[in-house]
Amino acid sequence: MTSARAILFDMDGVLFDSMPNHAYSWSHAMTQFGLVMTEEEAYINEGRTGSGTINILAQRFWHRDATEEEKVRIYKAKTDMFNTLPPVKPMAGAHELLETVKAAGKKIVLVTGSAQASVLNNLEHHFPGYFSVDLMVTGSDVKHGKPQPEPYLMALRKAGITASEAIVIENAPLGVASAHAAGIFTVAANTGPLPDAMLRDAGADVVLPNLFEVARYLQELD
Numbered sequence: 382m383t384s385a386r387a388i389l390f391d392m393d394g395v396l397f398d399s400m401p402n403h404a405y406s407w408s409h410a411m412t413q414f415g416l417v418m419t420e421e422e423a424y425i426n427e428g429r430t431g432s433g434t435i436n437i438l439a440q441r442f443w444h445r446d447a448t449e450e451e452k453v454r455i456y457k458a459k460t461d462m463f464n465t466l467p468p469v470k471p472m473a474g475a476h477e478l479l480e481t482v483k484a485a486g487k488k489i490v491l492v493t494g495s496a497q498a499s500v501l502n503n504l505e506h507h508f509p510g511y512f513s514v515d516l517m518v519t520g521s522d523v524k525h526g527k528p529q530p531e532p533y534l535m536a537l538r539k540a541g542i543t544a545s546e547a548i549v550i551e552n553a554p555l556g557v558a559s560a561h562a563a564g565i566f567t568v569a570a571n572t573g574p575l576p577d578a579m580l581r582d583a584g585a586d587v588v589l590p591n592l593f594e595v596a597r598y599l600q601e602l603d
């Protein structure tokens with residue numbers, strides 16, 4: 382088993398098979414405001430804070446940043462749309478991976494760009510006993526979200542460890558870039574439709590196809 386002291390988990394697309402719902406709701410919510418975002422673009426922007434994603438579209442279509450009021454309205458529309466969709470299920474292999482990490486005595490840390498209360502509540506419901514509030518970084522905690530290193534640097538501080546004592550599990554290019562910029566060894570689980578090369582180019586040290594392979598990889602690592 383890896384000698385890392387903590388495993389830092391992204392949430393959407395890693396712990397939960399939630400990206401199809403996020404991509405659908407981003408794309409459909411944006412059209413209500415005259416903004417066009419394909420589902421593929423939602424995958425490419427995965428990991429950004431809601432506000433950061435909204436600003437990319439606002440810049441493209443309105444040639445300015447969204448106002449705070451627009452951001453709140455659009456993010457609410459996206460969240461409302463998300464909450465009408467079928468409930469999100471845990472990712473295949475997530476329980477097994479978390480149990481492997483917990484049984485090895487590693488700290489389990491959550492680092493997500495999401496600030497959706499419904500999704501965060503889902504975490505305790507589906508994975509009781511693995512996560513604690515003091516070892517969580519969410520979209521509302523950071524000023525500069527993924528792909529900036531701030532979320533992962535904050536996670537290291539909260540866990541009381543250095544970058545070399547951690548391993549990150551991410552699924553999205555911007556999440557990988559954030560972890561890589563924080564100087565942390567990053568394992569990408571490519572659970573979505575983007576090519577492996579996008580994750581490698583973002584700085585992933587390893588790209589694996591699913592969480593079962595991630596669990597096996599961590600167990601074999603020194």
Ligand code: MG
Pocket residue numbers: 391392393394395427428551552553556
């Ligand atoms: Mg993700």
